[in-house]
Amino acid sequence: MPGCGASSxxxxxxxxxxxxxxxxxxxxxxxxxxxxxxxxxxxRLFIVAGRLVLLALVVGSWxxxxxxxxxxxxxxxxxxxxxxxxxxxxxxxxxxxxxxDTLSATLMAFALGGILALATALALAVYPTLKELIDPFIDxxxxxxxxxxxxxxxxxxxxxxxxxxxxxxxxxYFILLYNTLAGAQSVDPDHLQLSRSLGLSRREVFLRIVIxxxxxSIFVGLRLGLVYTLLGVxxxxxxxxxxxxxxxxxxxxxxxxxxxxxxVLLVLIVVAYALSMVMTRIERWxxxxxx
Amino acid sequence: xxxxxxxxxxILIEDVVHSYRxxxxxxxxxxxxxxxxxxxxxxxxxxxxxxxxxxxxxxLSGLIDLQRGRVMVGKVPPAVGRADTARMFARDALLPxxxxxxxxxxxxxxxxxxRDRRRAVIHALLDDVGLNGFENAYPRQLSQGxxxxxxxxxxxSLESDFVFLDEPFGALDAQTKLVLQDxxxxxxxxxxxxxxxxxxxxxxAVALADRVVVMSARPGRIAADxxxxxPRPRSVSALQSxxxxxxxxxxxxxxxxxxxxxALGA
Numbered sequence: 001m002p003g004c005g006a007s008s009x010x011x012x013x014x015x016x017x018x019x020x021x022x023x024x025x026x027x028x029x030x031x032x033x034x035x036x037x038x039x040x041x042x043x044r045l046f047i048v049a050g051r052l053v054l055l056a057l058v059v060g061s062w063x064x065x066x067x068x069x070x071x072x073x074x075x076x077x078x079x080x081x082x083x084x085x086x087x088x089x090x091x092x093x094x095x096x097x098x099x100x101d102t103l104s105a106t107l108m109a110f111a112l113g114g115i116l117a118l119a120t121a122l123a124l125a126v127y128p129t130l131k132e133l134i135d136p137f138i139d140x141x142x143x144x145x146x147x148x149x150x151x152x153x154x155x156x157x158x159x160x161x162x163x164x165x166x167x168x169x170x171x172x173y174f175i176l177l178y179n180t181l182a183g184a185q186s187v188d189p190d191h192l193q194l195s196r197s198l199g200l201s202r203r204e205v206f207l208r209i210v211i212x213x214x215x216x217s218i219f220v221g222l223r224l225g226l227v228y229t230l231l232g233v234x235x236x237x238x239x240x241x242x243x244x245x246x247x248x249x250x251x252x253x254x255x256x257x258x259x260x261x262x263x264v265l266l267v268l269i270v271v272a273y274a275l276s277m278v279m280t281r282i283e284r285w286x287x288x289x290x291x
Numbered sequence: 292x293x294x295x296x297x298x299x300x301x302i303l304i305e306d307v308v309h310s311y312r313x314x315x316x317x318x319x320x321x322x323x324x325x326x327x328x329x330x331x332x333x334x335x336x337x338x339x340x341x342x343x344x345x346x347x348x349x350x351l352s353g354l355i356d357l358q359r360g361r362v363m364v365g366k367v368p369p370a371v372g373r374a375d376t377a378r379m380f381a382r383d384a385l386l387p388x389x390x391x392x393x394x395x396x397x398x399x400x401x402x403x404x405x406r407d408r409r410r411a412v413i414h415a416l417l418d419d420v421g422l423n424g425f426e427n428a429y430p431r432q433l434s435q436g437x438x439x440x441x442x443x444x445x446x447x448s449l450e451s452d453f454v455f456l457d458e459p460f461g462a463l464d465a466q467t468k469l470v471l472q473d474x475x476x477x478x479x480x481x482x483x484x485x486x487x488x489x490x491x492x493x494x495x496a497v498a499l500a501d502r503v504v505v506m507s508a509r510p511g512r513i514a515a516d517x518x519x520x521x522p523r524p525r526s527v528s529a530l531q532s533x534x535x536x537x538x539x540x541x542x543x544x545x546x547x548x549x550x551x552x553x554a555l556g557a
Contacts, residue, residue, distance in 0.1 A: 188384070191386060193380060197371060197372070209386070289387055
């Protein structure tokens with residue numbers, strides 16, 4: 001057995017597979033493992049340090065541009081102003097409340113739009129004629145830039161949370177529906193042939209072949225959908241006002257406070273990034289066979 | 292002839308004609324095929340691409356309907372999902388979200404509800420094909436040869452009387468092929484099933500089968516039916532240096548050229 005190394009982390013079978021496949025691929029050199037991980041660690045450190053330097057450079061030149069007046073600070077704000085503002089408004093709870101407001105509307109829209117999309121996809125899978133019937137309409141709705149509907153939603157559902165949620169749902173629903181259907185259509189013909197030869201029923205094929213096949217693209221839809229749901233909610237807040245982060249941006253920019261706008265934008269970045277990180281984690285776990 | 296095949300519940304194929312229709316043209320791929328296979332026999336079908344080998348195998352597995360003629364697999368006509376037939380495809384068709392073990396179990400569970408028995412059989416089979424220790428590996432982590440081993444174990448996990456193999460080792464390198472051919476022989480000896488193997492590799496057909504049936508180019512007819520009287524049990528790797536084997540191979544190659552023209556496999 002090749003490469004019976006001393007290190008023993010990871011599941012033994014997987015490790016073994018990795019080692020065996022590696023050594024059959026290109027005659028692995030004994031002890032290459034250690035220097036490999038050493039090199040990897042150094043590379044990792046370089047990347048992290050590089051990113052920090054890059055960030056410092058951006059912030060530094062931003063500050064310099066605003067300080068020298070090359071670009072008016074009224075347009076781009078100043079890091080030395082909006083970073084303390086960010087800390088202050090976060091600590092006194094103003095940004096936190098706004099973020100919670102935006103986040104809760106986003107999660108509501110995500111859950112509602114997600115459930116509706118999956119239910120629709122299921123119905124369309126069970127009734128293919130229905131799918132054939134409404135396919136062009138789904139395509140058309142998916143092609144429509146749905147943020148254009150937000151003013152209408154505000155007219156219909158008022159200035160409160162409901163119009164924000166509906167706006168988010170309108171994005172989430174079609175993105176997830178579209179991805180789920182695409183995933184279900186990507187079933188490997190070999191798998192269908194195998195199922196037929198084993199005599200599986202339509203129901204079994206759906207549960208045991210179609211759904212697992214669709215899971216990776218369902219997750220792409222969920223991840224994409226989450227980001228776009230946030231977009232829908234913030235757009236509604238920008239237009240309708242209220243308590244969310246979008247409303248704060250709208251308020252600050254209406255009062256020509258660039259520092260305020262950038263401080264809120266940073267909160268938005270953190271919120272969006274955290275959301276997609278959580279999604280990625282869940283996705284990785286559920287599709288671990290796909291790596 | 293037909294009586295003996297039916298009596299022993301082997302496979303009987305009588306005057307099978309099959310054609311595909313498309314764009315106003317009708318393409319006849321099988322033109323009056325008759326063949327009788329005894330129970331427990333290992334028969335290889337060889338012939339040029341497009342001669343209808345796979346179509347015949349699809350008919351035997353019930354994947355496509357019989358158009359004309361008569362076919363009996365065992366005592367009944369072929370049907371899809373029959374508990375006594377198993378089919379192996381040219382590509383492994385492993386489910387990527389299932390481990391090697393779970394892929395075999397996916398098939399075997401359709402035939403055998405007893406989980407404990409399945410566990411014992413599957414572990415033994417994976418051991419037989421040389422995958423001991425890879426039970427929990429996902430297809431993506433396996434080489435192509437290893438994936439085909441899983442597919443082989445899956446096919447034989449069905450414990451079927453009739454096993455239909457469609458170029459199961461076509462995509463493998465020569466070395467891996469020899470190893471897997473031996474594994475196939477061991478499994479066949481153990482299970483004593485009736486095997487029909489479609490192959491474009493004459494060497495493989497001679498090494499494995501009791502009989503090699505040569506089909507002519509489209510429309511497929513049976514051009515030659517040659518008994519391979521090499522002693523059993525065989526070892527495919529040992530055969531490589533056997534003069535009897537090479538003599539048989541040369542004789543078959545001659546038959547094949549006469550039957551199909553020199554362009555075999557082209």
